[in-house]
Amino acid sequence: MGPRQQAFDRGLAHATAHAAHHGHLAVPVDHLHDDFPLGRWLATQRTRAHDLTAERTAALTALDPWWNPPWPITWQRAYHAARRQTEQDAAAAPAGEWLTAQRQRVGRLHPEQRRLLENLGLDLPDAAASRAKNSLLPARERAFERALAAARAFRQREGHLHVPQRHIEEIDGEQVRLGQWLSNLRRRRSSLTTPNKRRFLDLWE
Known part of the structure; x- marks a missing residue:
């Protein structure tokens, strides 16, 4: 497993924990989850949404169908x-x-x-x-x-x-x-x- 996949998996783990507690991933860009910059990480995933693999997109969508909505977050x-x-x-x-x-x-x-x-x-x-x-x-x-x-x-x-x-x-x-x-x-x-x-x-x- 390469460093990029490890970085994504780490972010996904924090996103999973947040979604399990709050039911969504619409967090402010400066939001921290256990000292992890979850808001910044999610903002980056939205920016790169067109380049994400189908597997990564599906993983985020499973947590929150509107993690990357076509309207402002x-x-x-x-x-x-x-x-x-x-x-x-x-x-x-x-x-x-x-x-x-x-x-x-x-x-x-x-x-x-x-x-x-x-x-x-x-x-x-x-x-x-x-x-x-x-x-x-x-x-x-x-x-x-x-x-x-x-x-x-x-x-x-x-x-x-x-x-x-x-x-x-x-x-x-x-x-x-x-x-x-x-x-x-x-x-x-x-x-x-x-x-x-x-x-x-x-x-x-």
Whole structure:
């Protein structure tokens, strides 16, 4: 067995232990498992996914079918956080800012993202109708909606909105300069329309 195979097997062993405990592999890039850089290792496997052997791909897929989803891994982490919250109170209907945001942009979701959300019990509106509604929004309003969704995703994942100035959040495959957006909005909050001001303030409550 060569050193590359040994390195893969070591990473797979840590991934197996993590998946057995948490049920998924959507970990942050800086995540450590028993001092092993599992997050960095998984990020590398995703980057090299097209070059992985069928055996290695199958091994990772067996641990988590969505270890390398066609959507941002940050979405997958937020989904698992929402799933945990739902499982903690099985009698409660799915709620929360992130889930609400998913309903609002359902027209941009991958069909499998819709299926995952519906499995949580989330009642999603018609995707085609949602796309038609979003297409009627002015470009500036669409950008605000996208940045607002990015802020909600960040807070859902991190538990706060102390976003570094240069932080970029990926949402629906698009990059949002979230740190800069929040900084700008704090400075010009008085110029926001009343509905947008309310939605911005709601982020901090």
